[in-house]
Amino acid sequence: MTQQIPLVDYLVLGDTPHLVAHECTTCGARFFDRRNACASCFGTQFATVGVSSEGELEAFTIVSFAAPGVPVPFVAGVVDCRGTSVRANVINTAPDPEHVKLGMKVRLATYSVGTDDEGTEAVGFGFEPF
Amino acid sequence: MAENVWILGIYMTKFGKHPDKDTVDLAAEATMGALTDGGVSMKDMGILAAGNLMGAGLGIGQALQKQIGQTGIPVYNVANACATGATALRTAIMAVKAGEADYGLAVGVEKLSGAGLLAGGARTSESNVYTPSGRFGAVAPVDGRIGTETMPGVFAQIGMQYVHEHQYGEAPFELFARISEKNHSHSTLNPLAAYTKKMSVEEIMGDVMIAYPNTRPMCSANCDGAAAAVVVSDSTLKKLSGEQQRRAVKVAASVLTTDPWEEACQVLPDVNTLTRNAADQAYEAAGVGPDDLDLVELHDCFATAELVHYDNLKLCEPGAATDFFESGATWRDGRTPVNVSGGLESKGHPIAATGIANIWEVCTHLRGEAKDRQIEGARLGLAHVIGLGSACGVHILEKAA
Structure with missing residues (x-):
């Protein structure tokens, strides 16, 4: 089996790929990267928690112009995963306003980003309508 | 009780293309314009606060002094995105206050x-062996x-989020295009704007799509420009001419x-809460x-942004920006x-100049010197103004009694 590596460290691969966050044990605020203290309550203890893989599309844009080398068009958005907002692309649907709707139900999906010289496959994530 | 502070002199250059002038030339033109407008000189100034975002770290304040007058006063070179x-103006105001x-x-x-699109870094060749790096182990x-x-994509989402939260239906594209139509229409009366062409909703919607629903004319225009202001204390102003x-x-x-x-707020920048807080503090x-406001210049870096700031600045009832x-x-x-100036979508958005140029626009109307507009x-x-990251500046200006 090909060895896999997640695109980012808050994506956990395996049988049920999912996202994880650092949650402040005092107030519950969640962060996808490290914090010395909670931006909300200044607490210093964090626990790693799983983020729901289903949510609603809270905001989106269809990017037609991006930095050189970034394939367009693509749909960028914010998904409300049962109380935790996640930045992600909307994937596995046509990138147009007829197929992408505010408030639509979406779920986490993974895809292959590419394979490196050692045969390791990088796996990214997005959210697809369901 | 701290003294009141007044804008004594203020100036903005023409916004647009200035291929023959560098940042020091433009800053000098704006500064000397503001000094002349206020009837004062560099010799009078006790502090200089200067901003040039793209050259942050190069010391625009000192370079400006070398161009127009070195008196040894403290310089604060500031950077706070848009x-x-x-921020520069507020720094000068705080020193006087x-x-x-x-x-x-x-x-x-x-x-x-x-300058083209303000975006993340270009994606060049990717590493041959995947190695996690950075804060997200990417x-x-x-x-x-x-x-x-x-930027067009980030602010598109901010506008779409507002439309979603307040259930304004599924066709916001035309709504945002009509906001842009207004600002482009306003720009026809502003000779200092970078673009002064009236545009129909159809032209705006049919233009090049950048990040839905923002087409090119719905995005702030990258251009060159500078603005400067001289501020003065109450007690000093009283000694000046009528x-x-x-x-x-x-x-x-x-x-x-x-x-x-x-x-x-760390997933999609929250430009709302800090603007609401700034507006509350400013009104108080x-x-x-x-x-009570006779005019407002707000940060329409994109048409999608103008809508949310109607609400954030409390110009309308909560949630009623569309109505x-x-x-x-x-x-x-x-x-x-x-945005009777035409706003950033047509007047242009030379980043560090914007937060003083909008003050110039308001002051020009309060002085009754805005001519046709x-x-x-x-x-x-x-x-x-809003600078992503984020910082929000709100100034309320009042005509002299």
Whole structure:
């Protein structure tokens, strides 16, 4: 089996790929990267928690112009995963306003980003309508 | 009780392409314009606050002094994204208010013509062996794979989020295009705007799509420009001529905020809470309310942004920004004219200049010197900027009694 590596460290691969966050044990605020203290309550203890893989599309844009080398068009958005907002692309649907709707139900999906010289496959994530 | 602070002199250069001038030339033109407008000279200035975002770290303040006059005064080179100009002005105001200087000078300058899209880094060849790096342990660039770092895309989402939260249906594209139509229409009366072409809704919607629903004319225009202001204390102003006192504009409120923590604010920038906080603080400091404003210059870096700031600045009832716009209130003949300069979408957005140029626009109306685009009888105006990251500047300006 090909060895896999997640695109980012808050994506956990395996049988049920999912996202994880650092949650402040005092107030519950969640962060996808490290914090010395909670931006909300200044607490210093964090626990790693799983983020729901289903949510609603809270905001989106269809990017037609991006930095050189970034394939367009693509749909960028914010998904409300049962109380935790996640930045992600909307994937596995046509990138147009007829197929992408505010408030639509979406779920986490993974895809292959590419394979490196050692045969390791990088796996990214997005959210697809369901 | 700290003294009131006044804008004594203020100036903005023509916004647009200035291929033969560098940032120092533009900053010098704006600064000397502001000094002349105020009837003072570099010799009078007790502090200089200067901003040039793209050249942050190069010391634009000292370079400016070498161009127009070195007197040894303290220089504060500031950078606060698109709020850089407002930050420079606020720095000068604080120095005067604190009694450390009788006169303060603030300048913002940018050369952005041809800068193109402000986005994340270009994606070049990717590593041959995936190695996690950075705060997210990413093995490949994330811009375009995990959302977008382009400014038009970020602000598109901010507008779409507002439309979603307030259930304004599924066709916001035309709504945002009509906001842009208003600002482009306003720009035809502003000779200092980078673009002064009236555009129909059809032309705006049919133009090049950048990040849905923002097409090119719905995006702020990259251009060159500078603006500068001289501020003065109450007690010093009283010693000046009647003409200087008559044209001085009172800084009724000067506020700078950053974004307090909110759920999601580190996922999609929250430009709302800090603007609402700044507006509340500014109205309280000035002892006025949104209904008292005769004109507003707000940060329409994209058409999608203008909508949310109607609400954030309390120009309308909470959640009613769309209805407010539909009522015609924000056109120049409406109840609360917004961006009669043409806004960033047509006047242009030379980043560090913007937060002083919007003050210039308001002051010019309060002085009754706005010629063809004069809002008759204007006595009170508000200027707002947002720098992503985020910083929000709100200034309320009042005509001299």
